Amino acid sequence: MTEAAHVAGAEAPQRPVDVDVIILSLDRAADTVAAIASARLQRGVAKHVWIVDQGSRPDALAAIAQAVDGAPDATLVRLDRNHGVAGGRNRATALGRAPVVFALDNDAEFATPDTLWQAATALDEAPDIAAVACRILVHSTAEDDLSSWGFPRSLLPRAAECFDVATFVGAGHALRRADFEAAGAYDEALFFTWEEFDLSLRLIKMGRRIRYRGDVAIRHKVSAExxxxxxxxxxxxxxxxxxxxxxxxxxxxxxxxxxxxxxxxxxxxxxxxxxxxxxxxxxxxxxxxxxxxxxxxxxxxxxxxxxxxxxxxxxxxxxxxxxxxxxxxxxxxxxxxxxxx
Structure with missing residues (x-):
């Protein structure tokens, strides 16, 4: 098997798109299907949803494939193995060509039908912003997800505001593709943890800003197990x-x-x-x-x-x-x- 194989959905977008939404999957089929549905329902911006599977069990992969079977705006690709968060996002990002890449965890959903449009607009309006860090809410309560707060705790009372930050949280964020590529993408040696901060450091050294947007939110299914x-x-x-x-x-x-x-x-x-x-x-x-x-x-x-x-x-x-x-x-x-x- 080659490194990546098309499984279901469109082999490529049928029209130019403004945003590539990338979702990594590894089992958790029900959550992944919900994340895909949330992304496909986003309105106000042309998008394509890329789901990259990194080793789901056959039953889980079949359920995810069914969710995008015949879909013109979504593609499921299976990798040869688990390349980690950093490697998986690199490969998912490389599948598309849109100027904006929005990464959504497979246990998360967009908080509103226009969240994707809000994130893309935030990048369009400020060329020196390389990444939009979303507000991460607990899916069941809509309260701030403290386990996903990637910033100093003293800023938590300002969670609904907008301000520049030093990094972004992987559960939901938007990146300007040109800046991502110029910075050298994610360091795959990290596999998982700190990959966002490492990339952010390089973006900042390029003279770019990372902008936290408390008005651009995703809902995250916090599940310890x-x-x-x-x-x-x-x-x-x-x-x-x-x-x-x-x-x-x-x-x-x-x-x-x-x-x-x-x-x-x-x-x-x-x-x-x-x-x-x-x-x-x-x-x-x-x-x-x-x-x-x-x-x-x-x-x-x-x-x-x-x-x-x-x-x-x-x-x-x-x-x-x-x-x-x-x-x-x-x-x-x-x-x-x-x-x-």
Missing amino acids: HRFAWSGTRWHHFVRNRLYLEMKHGASPATLLPRFLAYQLRGARNGVLAQGLKAGPAALSMARRFRPPAGTAHLYAASPAARDYLARTDAAHRGGALARLRGEVLGALPAAARGPR
Whole structure:
């Protein structure tokens, strides 16, 4: 089997589109079918929905295929294996040609029928915005999904507002394709966790902004049993990837020692110390192997403008050393993301 094989739906869009919606699937057929339906019902903008399956069981794949059978505005493609979040999104994005790419988790839905139009319009109106970070709501309550709040907690009272941020949350976001490609796409070595922040750093070094839009929302089905357990591999990937991306953006291993030790303290307090200890050597190995994609080496060098942007949009909202120690080192890992033990 080749890396990607067409399964159901249109083989290509039948008309030019403004937005490619990408959805990664891996089982969870009912949720994925609902996500597809939500995307296809979006109005006000020409779109095509690309569903990229990364290894669903045959029954789940059949149910997803049925949802797009004969659809002119949706395509289901199956990959040869699970390439992770970063690799899967890269492959899904490459299937389309629209100037805007909206990534929707397969356990999420658009909050309103014109959410996609709102996101595309936000990019059209501001050429220096490379990504729109959506507000993530709990599907069942429409309250803010705290497990998907990817910004300083002090900004949470402003969740309904709009402001510049340092990253975006993967559950629902829009990217300008030209900027995504110029930045070198996602780093597939990350597999999952921190892939959005890594890409955001490169976009920011390109002089672009990441804009959080509290008026552009998706509804997320927060389900602990469907998340990677902290007691499995999630904490390992979390620590490994964070250290790795710092090193590939110029930090020396020695300067990262305090961060590494802080992670070990938090891991010990949460029963996942072994994962964190193994993450350090793994990050060093990844950093030694890393080579910037052609034409992107400058996006990994120090940038005073990027440092200023990050200070204004992120560090300024995180509080003093004591507050960060309590919240980011001594705190419990998010309960909603623990999964079964």
